[in-house]
Amino acid sequence: MQIESKEQLSLLMDGEFTDKNVLNDVLNDESLQSCWHRYHVVRGVMRGELHNSSLTLDISKQVAQAIANEDIYQPLTDEQPKPNEVVMPKVNTLFWVRVKDVIGKISQVGLAACVTLAIIAGVQYHQDQTKNDNGVPTLNTVPVGVNIAPVGGITQQNDQQLLEKKQYDKIRLLVQDYELQKRLNAH
Structure with a gap:
C-alpha cells in the first residue's frame, strides 16, 4: 500500500x-x-x-x-569481575614478576657485552694478520702521501724528500691557480 x-x-x-x-x-x-x-x-x-x-x-x-x-548496557558474563569485587595480586607473583624483569635486563646487558668483546677480539686478530702480510696496520689514520715529523722535531732531509716537497708545492700552486681562474671566469 x-x-x-x-x-x-x-x-x-x-x-x-x-x-x-x-x-x-x-x-x-x-x-x-x-x-x-x-x-x-x-x-x-x-x-x-x-x-x-x-x-x-x-x-x-x-x-x-x-x-x-540502542542497548547500552551489556549483561555481565561469568568471566567479567563483579564491580564490588576487588582482587589483590599475591605477593608471591609480584616478586617473580620483578625477578623476571631484572633477569631480562641483565641478559640484555650481557648480550651487549659479548657482542662488544667479539668485535674487539675480531679487530685485533685482523690487525695482527694484516701486520704480518704487509706491515701496514688495518686502521691506518695517516693519509697516504703525507710525511710525519718524528717526535722531538728531528727531521731528516734527503734528496727524495726535497723532490716530493717541490712536487707537492707545484701541485698546490696549480690547484690554487685553477680555483682562481674558475672564480674569475664565473662572473
Whole structure:
C-alpha cells in the first residue's frame, strides 16, 4: 500500500494523476507528507531552483528513536569481575614478576657485552694478520702521501724528500691557480 501511495504521490506531483483520495491520504499520513516534501526538494535541486537556505533536514526524531532503541548496557558474563569485587595480586607473583624483569635486563646487558668483546677480539686478530702480510696496520689514520715529523722535531732531509716537497708545492700552486681562474671566469 505504501509503495502504491508513493507512486500515486509522484504522479500527482508531475500533474498526471488527479485523485482526491490521494490528497486526503497525504493530509492524514505523516510519512506521505515527509515523502511529498522530499520529492519537492529533489525536484527543486534537479531544476536548480533550491537555495542552500531552504534545504533543512530534520532528523531529530530518527536520532532520538535510535538512541532509545540502542542497548547500552551489556549483561555481565561469568568471566567479567563483579564491580564490588576487588582482587589483590599475591605477593608471591609480584616478586617473580620483578625477578623476571631484572633477569631480562641483565641478559640484555650481557648480550651487549659479548657482542662488544667479539668485535674487539675480531679487530685485533685482523690487525695482527694484516701486520704480518704487509706491515701496514688495518686502521691506518695517516693519509697516504703525507710525511710525519718524528717526535722531538728531528727531521731528516734527503734528496727524495726535497723532490716530493717541490712536487707537492707545484701541485698546490696549480690547484690554487685553477680555483682562481674558475672564480674569475664565473662572473
